[in-house]
Amino acid sequence: MGLYERYLTYRIRRHEGVPPEHVALVITERDLLENGGYETLTDCFEWAFEYASRVTVYVSVLDAEAVPTLRRNLETIDAPREVAVRGPDDRTPADAPIQIGIGLGGKHEFTSAVKTLAEGVEADEIDPREIDDDRVEDHLVFPSEPDLVVKTGAERLSDFMIWQSVYSELYFTDVNWRDFRKRDFLRAVREYCNRSRRFGQ
Numbered sequence: 001m002g003l004y005e006r007y008l009t010y011r012i013r014r015h016e017g018v019p020p021e022h023v024a025l026v027i028t029e030r031d032l033l034e035n036g037g038y039e040t041l042t043d044c045f046e047w048a049f050e051y052a053s054r055v056t057v058y059v060s061v062l063d064a065e066a067v068p069t070l071r072r073n074l075e076t077i078d079a080p081r082e083v084a085v086r087g088p089d090d091r092t093p094a095d096a097p098i099q100i101g102i103g104l105g106g107k108h109e110f111t112s113a114v115k116t117l118a119e120g121v122e123a124d125e126i127d128p129r130e131i132d133d134d135r136v137e138d139h140l141v142f143p144s145e146p147d148l149v150v151k152t153g154a155e156r157l158s159d160f161m162i163w164q165s166v167y168s169e170l171y172f173t174d175v176n177w178r179d180f181r182k183r184d185f186l187r188a189v190r191e192y193c194n195r196s197r198r199f200g201q
Contacts, residue, residue: 008186012051019051026158029061029070031177040180045098047185049080054097056142058160061079061103063160070102079158088142089178091116093143104141106162113139122181133198140164148192150185152177169195 012019025044031037040055048055059074061067067087074085081097083181087104101109118141120126125137125190137143145164151157153176161168171188 003020005183008190012190012193015193017027020192021052021103022054022144023048023145024056026058026151026160029066034178036178045079047182051189056099056146059102067102073087081115090141094141099142106159109141110163113167143146152180156173
């Protein structure tokens with residue numbers, strides 16, 4: 001670990017703020033396919049689990065034909081914890097320390113949850129009067145809420161986890177994924193510790 005990384009780690013440990021328990025990363029299909037993309041991801045898992053207990057990754061996809069290959073590669077990635085990978089056609093919740101969504105945007109995820117609830121109502125399995133926030137969250141593919149969402153490469157939002165991340169802290173970095181290093185991740189954690197979370201208040 002370099003001197004600057006040791007300094008950042010020291011600042012985080014000495015900080016009164018609590019590091020994030022759940023970190024979400026927003027990257028692209030292109031990020032992974034570039035040289036070193038998967039290696040950066042496995043490294044990032046190691047960095048994140050020094051602080052967090054859960055990591056969720058969203059891989060945005062332009063070419064739908066790339067999804068099977070990406071899924072295969074991500075399901076066999078060398079990760080420090082159990083991995084759950086979900087694609088656009090998956091509707092079952094993911095429950096693992098590492099959760100990866102490939103091309104599964106928040107709008108699609110939310111629509112699938114509504115469809116599942118509607119099917120339950122139609123089959124007389126769910127009383128529509130009992131549908132509330134908790135019921136909707138139970139049917140999301142990624143039900144847990146991230147504390148920190150890190151977006152590399154550009155300062156623009158993604159539609160991933162639009163329901164779950166409404167109170168998350170967002171961190172944008174101009175550093176592209178291929179150049180993303182531990183110091184960049186530590187900066188995100190330090191920034192998170194410096195913020196005062198309001199949870200919509």
